[in-house]
Amino acid sequence: MSFWFTIREGFKGFRRARLSTSLTIISIFFSHLMIGLFLLATVNFSRWVDTFKNRVELEVFLEPGADDNDAQVLARQVRAMPEVEQVRYISKKQAAERFEKEFGRSVYDVLQSNPLPTSLIVHLKPAYRNALSIDRLVRQLNKMEDVDEVVYPQRVIALIDRYLNVVYIGGVTVLLLLLIITFVLIYNTIRLTIYARRDIIEVMKLVGATKRFIKRPFLIEGLLQGAIGSVLAIGAVWGVSLLIRDHLYSGLLPVGTPIWSLLVSGLLIGYISARFSVAKHLKEI
Amino acid sequence: MIEFYNVSTRIREQMILKDVTFRLVKGEFAFLTGPSGAGKSTILRHIYMDVMPDQGMVIVENYNSAKIKEKEIPMLRRKIGVVFQDFKLLPDRNVFDNVAFALRVTGVKGREIRRRVMRVLAEVNLGHKRNQYPASLSGGEQQRVAIARAIVNNPFIILADEPTGNLDAATSLEIMQILEKINRQGTAILMATHSQEILETFGHRRIIVRDGALRP
Numbered sequence A: 001m002s003f004w005f006t007i008r009e010g011f012k013g014f015r016r017a018r019l020s021t022s023l024t025i026i027s028i029f030f031s032h033l034m035i036g037l038f039l040l041a042t043v044n045f046s047r048w049v050d051t052f053k054n055r056v057e058l059e060v061f062l063e064p065g066a067d068d069n070d071a072q073v074l075a076r077q078v079r080a081m082p083e084v085e086q087v088r089y090i091s092k093k094q095a096a097e098r099f100e101k102e103f104g105r106s107v108y109d110v111l112q113s114n115p116l117p118t119s120l121i122v123h124l125k126p127a128y129r130n131a132l133s134i135d136r137l138v139r140q141l142n143k144m145e146d147v148d149e150v151v152y153p154q155r156v157i158a159l160i161d162r163y164l165n166v167v168y169i170g171g172v173t174v175l176l177l178l179l180i181i182t183f184v185l186i187y188n189t190i191r192l193t194i195y196a197r198r199d200i201i202e203v204m205k206l207v208g209a210t211k212r213f214i215k216r217p218f219l220i221e222g223l224l225q226g227a228i229g230s231v232l233a234i235g236a237v238w239g240v241s242l243l244i245r246d247h248l249y250s251g252l253l254p255v256g257t258p259i260w261s262l263l264v265s266g267l268l269i270g271y272i273s274a275r276f277s278v279a280k281h282l283k284e285i
Numbered sequence B: 001m002i003e004f005y006n007v008s009t010r011i012r013e014q015m016i017l018k019d020v021t022f023r024l025v026k027g028e029f030a031f032l033t034g035p036s037g038a039g040k041s042t043i044l045r046h047i048y049m050d051v052m053p054d055q056g057m058v059i060v061e062n063y064n065s066a067k068i069k070e071k072e073i074p075m076l077r078r079k080i081g082v083v084f085q086d087f088k089l090l091p092d093r094n095v096f097d098n099v100a101f102a103l104r105v106t107g108v109k110g111r112e113i114r115r116r117v118m119r120v121l122a123e124v125n126l127g128h129k130r131n132q133y134p135a136s137l138s139g140g141e142q143q144r145v146a147i148a149r150a151i152v153n154n155p156f157i158i159l160a161d162e163p164t165g166n167l168d169a170a171t172s173l174e175i176m177q178i179l180e181k182i183n184r185q186g187t188a189i190l191m192a193t194h195s196q197e198i199l200e201t202f203g204h205r206r207i208i209v210r211d212g213a214l215r216p
């Protein structure tokens, strides 16, 4: 059908309700700016967490009585576990070397014998580098033969996981609230433009325009508001990233491709709220 | 081609039409008359199916109020022209675009729109004012634009709800002459009016409504 006619009528809605249209675009801009900054923070924060977790390793100490052969058997078993990426075997001798490297003196000088136990250094696959999986794995390891003790930075990992959850849930809650506010604003703006244009809607109905045709300019209006607000937000996030990189922290990672999810979200919320509003208010004309 | 069969309708618990039965044949010109609040406008609204009967049925061409689907109503309305006392022109566009509006919203293409709009504007003698806005036109001219918009889709009937209600006697006569001309070209006309003068000057059939019922 007449495409330009619909677009033109969609834009006319803007002019009819200038104040509420501006308010709506500002609110879409604001909520999507928050989402964008949240994404920016997440990208950088999770990279930092990943580097830290990359270094997380479990050290499995063997019973004093275990010999080289027992250790090899255990290493093979551990390597076969689904969570495990890599296992490094540290013999008594290697443990002594490590001691010397760390403390600058040979263990024999200090104790005349080598009491250092044999151990396995276990690296986890990325998906299992969290408190829950690690706890489960440690319990399993502790039950295995020849295992004396498993050592790992339990408190730090638990802490990071807890804070990650808090940040994540808090962020998502705030974003949802912002999106709900945006929904209400768009819904209301479309309601206002529908009432501002009831004369034209009445005439459309009289001359036989289809329902779909009558609705379309309002849906386009919602889409346009969403597009404008979110594109402005994308630009602002980009500007903020540059500012931070130039003046605060040069290692900042940009959000990258996921930034376009803002546009998708803007279009979606614009369309959905307009649809709801049209479904409710067109009937009342 | 328009038939009312024992139509009774209530709006908000109030009986508005009571057992209305009549028929309008192809190309007929008829007046709908009766006191204010009798139900004239409501009868017209039944024809373009803005109101549906509670009992009985309305048949318009091949559409039946008892069977029509919501989606078909726009198609029915494209075959009916409506004209009101208050013109219902859109103030934000000029005469040409007001008339073209009826074609644009039904998906007619640009060149065809121009041809048909110019033809109906000539029909109501307003071709030379096509670029003016409704606010700069007299009442009679505005009503002629509304008539042009009503006939641009080549309807088989014009429903006119007191089209001369806001106009002086001379201008009313002018509008009546245009309606007469349209009628002579084969379009039926059903016109609601109070005006005794018009009823007497133009000797068409009268359908008289009183208190929601037809008077024999």
Ligand SMILES: Nc1ncnc2c1ncn2[C@@H]1O[C@H](COP(=O)(O)OP(=O)(O)OP(=O)(O)O)[C@@H](O)[C@H]1O
Residues within 6 Å of the ligand: B011, B012, B016, B034, B035, B036, B037, B038, B039, B040, B041, B042, B043
């Ligand atoms: N939407 C509505 N809600 C409530 N009552 C209505 C509605 N539409 C019409 N009516 C009532 O129906 C009756 C008939 O109204 P209608 O407009 O058909 O009369 P009319 O003959 O056209 O009158 P007029 O000559 O004043 O235009 C009136 O009593 C009116 O109050």
Ligand SMILES: [Mg+2]
Residues within 6 Å of the ligand: B040, B041, B042, B161
């Ligand atoms: Mg009336």
